[in-house]
Amino acid sequence: MSKVVIIMGSKADLDWANKIVDALNGFKIDSECFIASAHKVPLECYNIIKEQEKHNPVFITIAGMSNALSGFSDAQTSCPVIACPPVGDSFAGADIYSSLRMPSGVAPMVILNPKNAALAAAKIIGLNNDEVRTEVSKFQDAQRQKLIEDNGSIRSN
Amino acid sequence: MSKVVIIMGSKADLDWANKIVDALNGFKIDSECFIASAHKVPLECYNIIKEQEKHNPVFITIAGMSNALSGFSDAQTSCPVIACPPVGDSFAGADIYSSLRMPSGVAPMVILNPKNAALAAAKIIGLNNDEVRTEVSKFQDAQRQKLIEDNGSIRSN
Amino acid sequence: MSKVVIIMGSKADLDWANKIVDALNGFKIDSECFIASAHKVPLECYNIIKEQEKHNPVFITIAGMSNALSGFSDAQTSCPVIACPPVGDSFAGADIYSSLRMPSGVAPMVILNPKNAALAAAKIIGLNNDEVRTEVSKFQDAQRQKLIEDNGSIRSN
């Protein structure tokens, strides 16, 4: 079964990464975290990607401000890459465009919310893993059930 | 092997969808297209998703303006969903936020460029399909080779 | 007399909904609240709309982030729908465009302020209900009177 490889551009992104790790655990998916900046240590970053690629993972890349890491990673591997950038408030959050505006042939998939990034990775892995897929379905059923109960609770008052 | 199911919100999106279909063909991936609006025909849209979900596809959803389709689709299936909205120029392209700003538990993955959406789908399918994965690698190698040749060509003048 | 049916996408929107309910009470208009996500429980959402539509209401829909609910609701009913999304600060409030940028044939009417949404609903109901219309006129007269008094108060100093 594919695991998830999380690469973050700086140790400052560790809390963000751990939100993804926790959510992946909820889907019974193993993950491994790395710190590597595409700007500052591209050779080390390249080596991590090529080494991890052998294990057939889904990559999740985390880089704030100008996000070079997600495109760099995606272009160096045939595995899927989810970009989950911790976008701040500066310039109305315009950093998101550095994750979205990829040239032709570079295709990281962008998700804003770290829990949602884990869910998307789970759906990808679930395509070929029934246990994970069942966890995804259970998660989706639970949130549907929660909404129906919430509706009942405000209407029974 | 997973195929790709493309759902577009209007027949006006057919050209955009065909760009994805063509690129998927290049990766030797079958695809099937549907038209269904989450706003106007949600029950039909739901039925398409549930029927196609049985075949374990990667979904790609196409909806311009306010994109309800991608979140709707993602929340109704345990399969992965790539949102590839044809974002126009109005309001500085702010329609993209209707694809990105998903609530917790709804996780379409956003890609702007239709060829890149096909590449991302190929990477997902390639996780468990060597033939597709090889096509992805060949594509990536070719674009690397193209860049190296381009560099040579301007430098030999 | 028409009542107002408020549908919110999540229980987290309850405070926002209650501001509308309170303002409707001020216009002597009954309202009923429901929780239903167009993303997560579209069938339940559809059923609420079709059931409530029988009572000839004005709908007010409340959904933050990417607003699928308002367009979904509007397209499923011949009754008028007012979208009153609780737009946050992220991305300079660009979520508003998911309420505004509707395709042809989908026509929720957008109002930012929840009290104003109640006022607009009262004006609609007042078209055929003299009691409500009188309440609207009294409200408008009172705010005019307040401005004239405020002007007097700063000028008598």
Next chain:
Amino acid sequence: MSKVVIIMGSKADLDWANKIVDALNGFKIDSECFIASAHKVPLECYNIIKEQEKHNPVFITIAGMSNALSGFSDAQTSCPVIACPPVGDSFAGADIYSSLRMPSGVAPMVILNPKNAALAAAKIIGLNNDEVRTEVSKFQDAQRQKLIEDNGSIRSN
């Protein structure tokens, strides 16, 4: 039965107004057009509103650039007001905020697309007019049918 009163801020808005008139005709709704600027001829504008208000209409206001007309109109009548501003491309369409950012107690309802403004007006009138309501339902059914046929047409190839 309520008619629709369209007030536009300048004769330059006449084409935009006529799109609304035509769509209202499709719903069998009469309309009447006026030109009056809240900036330049506020007394004339006020008189039009007060005179037309006697006939219990739905107002639709059309004003480009900084939209004073919609708020001015809404605050002077107990009838509902739909703002349908012809927003241009300058400043990324930021003119829309002059229609949306109303003070407390001023409640025009904003719709971008002129045909959709007509549809919304028809829904309001249809609350108490079965003929118009039937026209709305027929319109909605037709667009659903069109989507289903479009889906069929691309899938039978």
Next chain:
Amino acid sequence: MSKVVIIMGSKADLDWANKIVDALNGFKIDSECFIASAHKVPLECYNIIKEQEKHNPVFITIAGMSNALSGFSDAQTSCPVIACPPVGDSFAGADIYSSLRMPSGVAPMVILNPKNAALAAAKIIGLNNDEVRTEVSKFQDAQRQKLIEDNGSIRSN
């Protein structure tokens, strides 16, 4: 000598107005404040403008959110109008466009900072009033002197 007439759209703008009044006092210019909303009490607003216009003032208009007051005032008087809107942070301050985007023939002059609005009014009045003009020059000299002293202070360390 011209005085300044300040019209604010709501009593909530009184602190903003007082900043202008205080700065005008510094230039030895009298001012008078009024509260009148162009949305809610246009007839009263009109009467204030026409009555005050007789005294040949410079108008300063203050209105937050969608600013109808500045254009309304400017179009009703042959005296100059300075718009000094208290622009908030919502939607990245896009309210400013409701002050700027005036139709042809409506010409309020926009200044963001209330003290600067007072300075601009002083410069206008100073064109024909030597006392005020001298105050403006003294103010400008003082801020130049302050900068030169500041430069000296950091350089003598």
Next chain:
Amino acid sequence: MSKVVIIMGSKADLDWANKIVDALNGFKIDSECFIASAHKVPLECYNIIKEQEKHNPVFITIAGMSNALSGFSDAQTSCPVIACPPVGDSFAGADIYSSLRMPSGVAPMVILNPKNAALAAAKIIGLNNDEVRTEVSKFQDAQRQKLIEDNGSIRSN
């Protein structure tokens, strides 16, 4: 009587300046045009301002892109300065902020439309010149009359 001194940052702004000159002629106001960049020839620019200031003019400054000229001019004269920048479409017209975002004590008054800049200058000059003031009133009356006729014309059909 005050004339208007127009300073433009580049000869490329001459068409824009001429729109202002023509509109000033309509108000029977003389004007004189200069080319001087606050970036490139600040000493020449300073000398023009100090020389012209002796004649007690209203200044209108024209500078595209990053507008240094308007603030530079305003801070060097006790006469009023209207900034009328020819804002382009790049970056959603964000150049306007270089005209608006002035530090404390620098107070150019911003107007987008060149004809409106001329009108505002006429209103300023009209405060102490009855002929110009009469021209402003005639202009305003004419545009009111035009609107009333336009309203009549579409209603007599």
Next chain:
Amino acid sequence: MSKVVIIMGSKADLDWANKIVDALNGFKIDSECFIASAHKVPLECYNIIKEQEKHNPVFITIAGMSNALSGFSDAQTSCPVIACPPVGDSFAGADIYSSLRMPSGVAPMVILNPKNAALAAAKIIGLNNDEVRTEVSKFQDAQRQKLIEDNGSIRSN
């Protein structure tokens, strides 16, 4: 004397690069162009930088859309890097933030206009090269002279 090394991310940027080359020629500065994408061929890009760095150049990097190249280059060399991205109109030119929003320790210097990028490089080289510095001064004098002549030309009419 330092030369300028221009690295562009794609052959599509060649016209943009040539504008810089031509302007550098005007300052009598040699330049050399390379094509290398930090996303797609980072190792080749790294090698170009390290090889060229030996010659002590000023680097100018050209990359549209999400600009990884400029930060990548800057972090791999102790030589100065000027980022001159060909920013398009999509999303109101928000691509510029991928050039500006650099993490701590990565310091490309951003210039929008390609001729200005050449001028900035010339100023850097001119710090230690009198011939280039003289060319810069001549260029600046010429543009000052041009402005003074332009001012004369419109004033002699």
Next chain:
Amino acid sequence: MSKVVIIMGSKADLDWANKIVDALNGFKIDSECFIASAHKVPLECYNIIKEQEKHNPVFITIAGMSNALSGFSDAQTSCPVIACPPVGDSFAGADIYSSLRMPSGVAPMVILNPKNAALAAAKIIGLNNDEVRTEVSKFQDAQRQKLIEDNGSIRSN
């Protein structure tokens, strides 16, 4: 060896300037600070630039809001100018465009982060100063080492 000359537009920018001074000290580069507004004291500002230019410095200019200082400085000297504006949050940080949108022939180089501005200045000076260049390389090596250690630290847990 070139020193760095820092010009700030107001004493309020002193903390920002000191961040640059401290970082320059880390690269063993001397600096000198001046306060001078291009708006308010352009002649003094001009004199500072011309006097300091004799010492062959790199200039760093600091001006918030509408930044006239950087373009003014750049156009008055043949030495390189780095603009490091303290951009605030108002209007989504749109002040940055007053630093970026320079006319042809005016070429300040923009950097957002004050430490990065110091690093860029060090790289420029390092082109002809081995001691400074060595400091730059040591700084870059240290941040690479830090990243590698950070990666090791989270992976050894």
